[in-house]
Amino acid sequence: MKKFLLRTSLFFAILYALAWVADLVITQECKKVQAAPYASWNDIYADRINSDVIIMGTSRAFVHFNPAIIDSVLHTDSYNLGMDGRPTDAQIVKYHAYRRHCSHKPKVILYELYGGSMDKSNGYQREQFVPYLKDTRLWKEARELEHFSIADRTIPCWRYIGRKKMFKDIIYYSKHHQDDLYKGFKSHKKSWNGDRISAIKQLNYPMHKSRVRQFENFIGECTKDGVKVVFVYVPMYIEATQKTTDLKGIQNTFAQIANKYDIPILDYTYDALSYDTCYFYNAQHLNSKGANLFSTKLSHDIDSLGILR
Amino acid sequence: MLFNSIEFAAFLPLVFLLYWFVFNRNLKLQNLFIVAVSYLFYGWWDWRFLVLIAFTSFCSWGSGLLIRKSRENRRKAKWINGINIAINIGILGVFKYYDFFATSFAKLFLGGCTDGILLNLILPVGISFYTFQALSYSIDVYRGKLEPTRDIVQFFAFVSFFPQLVAGPIERATNLLPQFDKPRTFNYDQAVDGMRQILWGLFKKIAVADTCAVYVNSVFGSYQDQSGITLLLAAVLFTFQIYGDFSGYSDIAIGTAKLFGIQLMRNFNNPYFSRDIAEFWRRWHISLTTWFRDYIYIPLGGSRVPKAKVIRNTFVIFLVSGLWHGANWTFVVWGAYHAFLFLPLILLGKNRKYTDIVAAGRHYPTLRELGQIVLTFALVVLGWIIFRADSLGMAWDYIGRLFSSGSLKPIGSTLTLISILLMLAVEWLHRQKTHGLEISYLNSHILKYTIYIGLAILMFFSYTNSESFIYFQF
Numbered sequence: 001m002k003k004f005l006l007r008t009s010l011f012f013a014i015l016y017a018l019a020w021v022a023d024l025v026i027t028q029e030c031k032k033v034q035a036a037p038y039a040s041w042n043d044i045y046a047d048r049i050n051s052d053v054i055i056m057g058t059s060r061a062f063v064h065f066n067p068a069i070i071d072s073v074l075h076t077d078s079y080n081l082g083m084d085g086r087p088t089d090a091q092i093v094k095y096h097a098y099r100r101h102c103s104h105k106p107k108v109i110l111y112e113l114y115g116g117s118m119d120k121s122n123g124y125q126r127e128q129f130v131p132y133l134k135d136t137r138l139w140k141e142a143r144e145l146e147h148f149s150i151a152d153r154t155i156p157c158w159r160y161i162g163r164k165k166m167f168k169d170i171i172y173y174s175k176h177h178q179d180d181l182y183k184g185f186k187s188h189k190k191s192w193n194g195d196r197i198s199a200i201k202q203l204n205y206p207m208h209k210s211r212v213r214q215f216e217n218f219i220g221e222c223t224k225d226g227v228k229v230v231f232v233y234v235p236m237y238i239e240a241t242q243k244t245t246d247l248k249g250i251q252n253t254f255a256q257i258a259n260k261y262d263i264p265i266l267d268y269t270y271d272a273l274s275y276d277t278c279y280f281y282n283a284q285h286l287n288s289k290g291a292n293l294f295s296t297k298l299s300h301d302i303d304s305l306g307i308l309r
Numbered sequence: 310m311l312f313n314s315i316e317f318a319a320f321l322p323l324v325f326l327l328y329w330f331v332f333n334r335n336l337k338l339q340n341l342f343i344v345a346v347s348y349l350f351y352g353w354w355d356w357r358f359l360v361l362i363a364f365t366s367f368c369s370w371g372s373g374l375l376i377r378k379s380r381e382n383r384r385k386a387k388w389i390n391g392i393n394i395a396i397n398i399g400i401l402g403v404f405k406y407y408d409f410f411a412t413s414f415a416k417l418f419l420g421g422c423t424d425g426i427l428l429n430l431i432l433p434v435g436i437s438f439y440t441f442q443a444l445s446y447s448i449d450v451y452r453g454k455l456e457p458t459r460d461i462v463q464f465f466a467f468v469s470f471f472p473q474l475v476a477g478p479i480e481r482a483t484n485l486l487p488q489f490d491k492p493r494t495f496n497y498d499q500a501v502d503g504m505r506q507i508l509w510g511l512f513k514k515i516a517v518a519d520t521c522a523v524y525v526n527s528v529f530g531s532y533q534d535q536s537g538i539t540l541l542l543a544a545v546l547f548t549f550q551i552y553g554d555f556s557g558y559s560d561i562a563i564g565t566a567k568l569f570g571i572q573l574m575r576n577f578n579n580p581y582f583s584r585d586i587a588e589f590w591r592r593w594h595i596s597l598t599t600w601f602r603d604y605i606y607i608p609l610g611g612s613r614v615p616k617a618k619v620i621r622n623t624f625v626i627f628l629v630s631g632l633w634h635g636a637n638w639t640f641v642v643w644g645a646y647h648a649f650l651f652l653p654l655i656l657l658g659k660n661r662k663y664t665d666i667v668a669a670g671r672h673y674p675t676l677r678e679l680g681q682i683v684l685t686f687a688l689v690v691l692g693w694i695i696f697r698a699d700s701l702g703m704a705w706d707y708i709g710r711l712f713s714s715g716s717l718k719p720i721g722s723t724l725t726l727i728s729i730l731l732m733l734a735v736e737w738l739h740r741q742k743t744h745g746l747e748i749s750y751l752n753s754h755i756l757k758y759t760i761y762i763g764l765a766i767l768m769f770f771s772y773t774n775s776e777s778f779i780y781f782q783f
Contacts, residue, residue: 001329001495008504014758015765151315158315162772164722 019157026160029170030131036062037128038169040081040184044097045132050104052308053078055184056091057112060234064286065110066295067183073299074308078110080184085124088117088215093129093141095218099225100137108307109222109229110298114236114284115205115250118212121145127166130159187288190281194237197283203244207253216257223261228307231258231265235274235294240283266301268294310353312561313514320350325568329495336492340466343489343569347471351434354475358433361400362469368396369443370464373450373457390451394444401440404430409636435475437633441600443468446482448604455483463489472565476558478576478596485573493570502747503567509746510560512764516728516771518553521546523773524720529697532707536715540707546720547697548690549729552581555594560744579740581689581733582667584681586650587660589689597633601626612660619655624648634696639704643696650688666741724771731767 031042043049053076055065061082070078081098083091099105129142133153142148152159160166180187222229231254241247247269258265271294273279279290286294302308310317324346332342352359372393379385408427415423446467449455458464467486473479528535528543535543559576566573580592590598602611609622624645631644654660667682668674674682691708698704720726735745751757 001497004495004497004500007501011758011761015762018762149315157769161769164770167770 061112347469506564513557521550
């Protein structure tokens with residue numbers, strides 16, 4: 001028995017040591033990636049975000065708000081924390097990580113909201129949290145959302161098991177040019193490919209009460225922290241807006257929160273951009289041309305609000 | 310609790326240490342400990358169904374004693390045995406087959422209306438496995454092959470022994486029960502071999518079955534949109550998936566049992582290297598096949614009756630075997646399909662032609678053997694399409710589309726192919742051994758450890774979100 005236990009322990013010790021080294025290497029390599037979805041996380045954990053204006057929201061924040069234009073119009077420094085495919089529950093986790101690890105406190109949050117903002121996270125690009133699970137606070141918050149286990153945090157390499165996409169990304173970006181991200185913003189130089197919207201009858205977005213409550217608490221938290229918030233309804237192609245079920249009800253929910261915390265709402269739902277497919281690559285996302293026009297418009301409107309003065 | 314879960318990774322060493330260091334001084338206590346941890350293992354999935362296992366175990370144990378008491382009165386013993394069979398098959402029937410037969414009845418006579426006649430019960434995991442295991446005991450006692458045990462703990466340990474509780478091997482009381490009657494001593498070689506077999510089982514499950522499942526699920530889920538070559542590839546991959554899944558589970562179960570000084574029966578013996586369908590069935594799910602042979606086929610007369618009756622008996626066991634797999638006509642037709650493949654072998658008297666190991670003593674098979682293996686494999690693949698399909702309609706449609714044109718949908722991961730080839734190569738090399746990783750003949754520790762670590766690395770990269778074992782549903 002002694003021999004068996006000794007040999008088994010030796011095997012697991014070797015395995016543990018290998019896993020520990022592999023964990024270290026993968027984490028280090030991942031922290032070098034300057035492509036989505038890792039780039040903004042790497043900026044957060046390296047305290048590289050010194051911005052007064054923070055952009056939050058879903059993929060519509062990620063591809064619509066160009067910090068280069070916002071910076072030039074408002075003479076400020078902005079950063080885009082938009083999360084592709086992620087509603088507010090994940091965005092809040094990311095913001096908390098940002099506030100813990102970046103020394104510079106923001107003045108304003110431009111919060112992009114749409115029908116799907118109050119949905120629940122579905123695990124899309126779950127790997128973006130993985131390299132940072134050693135951060136206890138992040139692990140605690142993301143654990144609930146992403147179903148991470150204690151093993152993900154305690155056993156070396158466990159969190160990386162089977163993450164083929166992540167390994168591919170690391171290998172790809174170590175050899176190729178990094179993604180064309182600018183301060184968290186992704187520019188898409190694509191033309192309209194939104195045929196799918198015509199096949200969709202309705203766009204139904206669930207408004208989870210728990211997510212609305214969580215979002216409201218978050219806004220309260222920001223107000224308490226002295227960070228101003230602006231809600232932004234971005235332009236989507238008009239067909240998508242028309243097919244959204246109960247858009248008024250959704251926007252009413254946001255308006256109630258805005259009223260409670262005295263938050264301005266900038267509404268571009270029916271902006272002129274929304275009627276022309278040349279500004280979009282699909283029904284819900286602006287291409288680079290549309291994003292630049294929108295960012296310019298938005299910057300001027302922010303300026304007229306006077307909240308950065 | 311799944312074998313490929315973190316819970317089991319914590320459960321197994323803890324149970325192992327307690328078993329050998331705390332409960333090893335008293336056999337009764339050690340058996341009681343096995344029952345407790347086995348119930349914990351099963352209850353992890355759904356504790357409510359523990360009552361069902363306990364009830365099944367109690368009925369078979371009680372009927373064993375009553376049969377022994379009525380040994381002088383054969384008629385009474387027959388009744389007791391019959392009642393126990395009826396209770397066990399009744400429970401199985403209600404939980405597994407009632408809704409299926411009710412739906413089929415409604416389709417035939419009620420225009421498909423099933424309002425108010427379905428029970429919609431949850432199917433308890435492994436019910437077919439432990440019911441058959443418990444049944445084998447009372448039947449063997451009735452036949453006088455086995456002395457009944459008075460020790461209820463021992464019997465409960467036999468039915469619920471956690472490594473094989475939910476997906477077999479379906480043990481015989483004659484093999485397993487006596488092992489709970491004797492003090493177990495730790496055997497280093499047996500334990501090391503057990504660990505290797507667990508590793509090999511995990512490899513087959515994680516690197517082969519689960520990675521094949523990604524492609525298979527995607528193709529079977531949208532088979533109407535796929536080309537013939539893609540459908541064929543998915544069917545072949547499903548063939549490896551179900552083998553990796555089920556034989557992987559069996560390897561983990563047998564290996565785990567070895568750690569506790571218990572020897573379980575072999576469940577798979579390289580079935581895809583079979584030269585005809587009869588050989589395939591001697592090598593696939595051996596514990597179930599032999600169960601049907603001993604408790605249905607032989608009582609019906611087996612092969613010592615006129616040819617017509619042999620054919621009838623063969624069809625009976627294949628149809629029952631199909632139905633055992635699940636409450637769906639696809640399984641019944643899958644069983645019938647294999648019975649038809651058996652027919653020519655029975656008629657020509659060649660169903661026991663290949664009882665040895667293919668290419669024994671040689672590295673490679675002859676061209677003729679290779680051809681036989683490929684042909685048998687192709688026939689098995691066709692059967693698995695029926696088995697995997699959601700309905701008979703889908704199965705026919707799928708088979709019909711095998712000949713359609715179009716391009717091949719690529720397999721997402723080359724690791725899947727590497728793992729399949731590795732599995733086939735290793736199992737071919739070790740086809741005369743009891744499992745793929747029986748490498749005690751290697752003298753170099755470095756080489757052995759390299760193999761272990763290599764497999765672990767392959768699993769690390771292959772891992773997909775943990776798929777449950779296919780045979781749990783049966």
